Amino acid sequence: MNASPVIEKAPKVGETAPAKSGTAVTFLRAKLQQSLAFGTLIVLVIFFSIASSNFFSWSNISSILLATAVIGILALGTTFVIITGGIDLSIGTGMTLAAVMTGIFLVNMQLPLIVGVLGGLATGALMGFINGVNIAILKLPPFIATLAMMLIAQGLALVISGVRPIYFSGVEGFKNISLGTIIPGLPNAVLILFLLAIVAYLLLSKTLFGRYTFAIGSNEEATRLSGVNTRKWLIVVYTVAGLFTGFAGVVIAARLDSAQPQIGVGYELQAIAAVIIGGTSLLGGRGSIMGTVIGALIMSVLINGLRIMSIQTEWQNVVVGIVILIAVFTDTLRQRRSAT
Amino acid sequence: MKTGKKVAALAAAAAVALSLAGCSNGGGGGTAESSGSGEGDIQIALVSKGFQHQFWQAVKQGAEQRAEELGVSVTFDGPAAETEIDGQLQMLQAAIDKKPDAIGFAALDPEACIPLYDAAESAGIPVVEFDAGCSSEYGQSIAKTDSLGAGALAADHMAELIGGEGEVAIVGHSQINSTGVERRDGFVDQMEAEYPDIEIVDIQYGDGDHLKSADIAKAMIQAHPNLKGIYGTNEGSAIGVVNAVGELGLESGELTVVGFDSGQAQIDAIENGLMAGAITQNPIGIGEEVVQAAYDIINGETPEEVIDTGYFWYDKDNMDDEEIAAVLYK
Structure with missing residues (x-):
């Protein structure tokens, strides 16, 4: 691998992405989009605070943040995938498989804590890597490749666990990964979410990898023709998403102090919804980590607030669905406007 | 010779696979149909x-x-x-x-x-x-x-544990399938008929997902500061409630948790006092x-x-009775 010519070409690739509408407009649009999402979040918090006197308290905010952790971490990883114009449906059950493997390493094999956790992360990364190979080398559509992986991960989680939960009760310190409080009052799972968000932000906006992620999403063919090994970078993108899935697996296992092999289906859609609400385009080439974090917070503030107000579960789903529709609609509206 | 080697390699691979499968199943039932x-x-x-x-x-x-x-x-x-x-x-x-x-x-x-x-x-x-x-x-x-009867039995014990008055809530596992509906209705009807001083202030559904049920229970506890008890209608719902109590750092007994079905986690929760007791089926x-x-x-x-x-009520006191121990599963 000689990296230097690739680096030289990078700025050119960067320019192809926003060329349609001009860099300044893109920049403004991105800011507007984030401030809109952020504004929505603030409005929701104010609304629920007025609607219920029990909403705005530190203990509830801490609950909301903790409830955001798992979906938020999944959403961070999948932001990269969606920016390339792809999709990853395997993150929900993949998370479950990573949790189960962590259980196998720590409980069945009695490996040291750090080894077991790294094993769980590696499980996620490996699934992501296989997704990447299937999509970049075998040219399978991302939807199909990751749908297959979703089923494979679901099946393997059940087979490997023997269709039984694995309890970590004997593993010293495992639960603290999510529920300990290095910062008093703030569960570690939330800290992990924020640290991972910073890492994801740096990866996406400050590295070559990030620039190629955008470039592939804007125009994969042009990116390839300009000399970038798009296949290699696509594999890296899916592997990174898989690694985040692994983190989510460890965090959910630690929070439940058990690996529950039957859950996970549906988590991928919540994560994808958070990414979309955060302004990342399903068409690729556009998105931000900040947006995803805000999107995930909007989802959990909304769900928590509706629960606090004792709104029926059925109606909660309806409201969340409507919010997703509005988010995507305003996004397309903005795009249309800035295109003219 | 070549085929011999291949066979040996295959056999070795199969042995490894089998031993892996064996250890991961922990000697449990496996998945053979x-x-x-x-x-x-x-x-x-x-x-x-x-x-x-x-x-x-x-x-x-x-x-x-x-x-x-x-x-x-x-x-x-x-x-x-x-x-x-x-x-x-x-x-x-x-x-x-x-x-x-x-x-x-x-x-x-x-x-x-x-x-x-x-x-x-x-x-x-x-x-x-x-x-x-x-x-x-x-x-x-x-x-x-008889799920209606089982739900009613859960209500009787909840009422007794909280002293016959106050607010309670339900974390259900389904508003559609018959067990979810009947375990809820049995509980609700019994409360309305027998315990007029107990008010059911909220019923929400977490699909039996441990994480979702925990977040629901936390929101309920937040929304109803005077809540005295929560009834979880299946294993995942009940453990979600137990997790919520643990995460909020409530003293054991501050909130009365009544569960349904068994499983290692519920048995542990009853042993360490986070859960008052549960209904088990057979x-x-x-x-x-x-x-x-x-x-x-x-x-x-x-x-x-x-x-x-x-169906049976089980708690710390009768868990080890022969009749009860026989229907609990881990």
Whole structure:
């Protein structure tokens, strides 16, 4: 691998992405989009605070943040995938498989804590890597490749666990990964979410990898023709998403102090919804980590607030669905406007 | 020579795979579908609501035990999630196509199964039911828990534990399927009828997902500062509530948690006082009875129309009693 010519070409690739509408407009649009999402979040918090006197308290905010952790971490990883114009449906059950493997390493094999956790992360990364190979080398559509992986991960989680939960009760310190409080009052799972968000932000906006992620999403063919090994970078993108899935697996296992092999289906859609609400385009080439974090917070503030107000579960789903529709609609509206 | 080496390599790989599978199953039941008991000519196909929850694993265990005793073969199928009504019907169709001597069915939806019961009838295959029945007349016997009664028993104990007055809430596992509905209604009706000073302030549904149920319970506790108790209607719901209590750092006893079904986590929670107690069904008994009923019909006998396999309240004090310990599963 000689990296230097690739680096030289990078700025050119960067320019192809926003060329349609001009860099300044893109920049403004991105800011507007984030401030809109952020504004929505603030409005929701104010609304629920007025609607219920029990909403705005530190203990509830801490609950909301903790409830955001798992979906938020999944959403961070999948932001990269969606920016390339792809999709990853395997993150929900993949998370479950990573949790189960962590259980196998720590409980069945009695490996040291750090080894077991790294094993769980590696499980996620490996699934992501296989997704990447299937999509970049075998040219399978991302939807199909990751749908297959979703089923494979679901099946393997059940087979490997023997269709039984694995309890970590004997593993010293495992639960603290999510529920300990290095910062008093703030569960570690939330800290992990924020640290991972910073890492994801740096990866996406400050590295070559990030620039190629955008470039592939804007125009994969042009990116390839300009000399970038798009296949290699696509594999890296899916592997990174898989690694985040692994983190989510460890965090959910630690929070439940058990690996529950039957859950996970549906988590991928919540994560994808958070990414979309955060302004990342399903068409690729556009998105931000900040947006995803805000999107995930909007989802959990909304769900928590509706629960606090004792709104029926059925109606909660309806409201969340409507919010997703509005988010995507305003996004397309903005795009249309800035295109003219 | 070359083939010899290949075979040896394959054998080694197989051995590794087997040992891995062995260790990961922890000696547990594994996932084989047939009980492999004897060469029994009699085939009974069971189509369950699922297989992933330990409850269904226990039903399966009971079915296989009884099949072995009777010298018959059983197969046990079920959809991945209890929302997959269509998938379950396809499994029932496949079971009919295999032409077993009898079918045992636990309906996810009481109406959708009717046409397939007609198909089984015209194929001459008797159908018995377990856990939840189909509205068709053709089902000849059902082995199940009286869920309304079980919900009422949960209400009685909740009322006693909180001193007959105050606010309680329910974290349900389904607002659709019959067990979810009846365990809730049994509880609600009993509270309304017998305990006028107890108010049910909220009922929400977490699909039996531990994480979702924990977040729901935390929101409930937040929204109702005077809440005295929460009833979780299945294992995942109840453990979610226990997790919420743990995460909020409530003193044990500050909030009375009543659960449903067993499993290691609930047994632990009861032992360490986070959960006051729970209702257990007799899943092994359900599995045994449905196979027995099928066997009886095949042999020309008439089993009872409804076989009540029973339910029990268990807590710290009676957990080790023989009768209770026999129906708890880990």
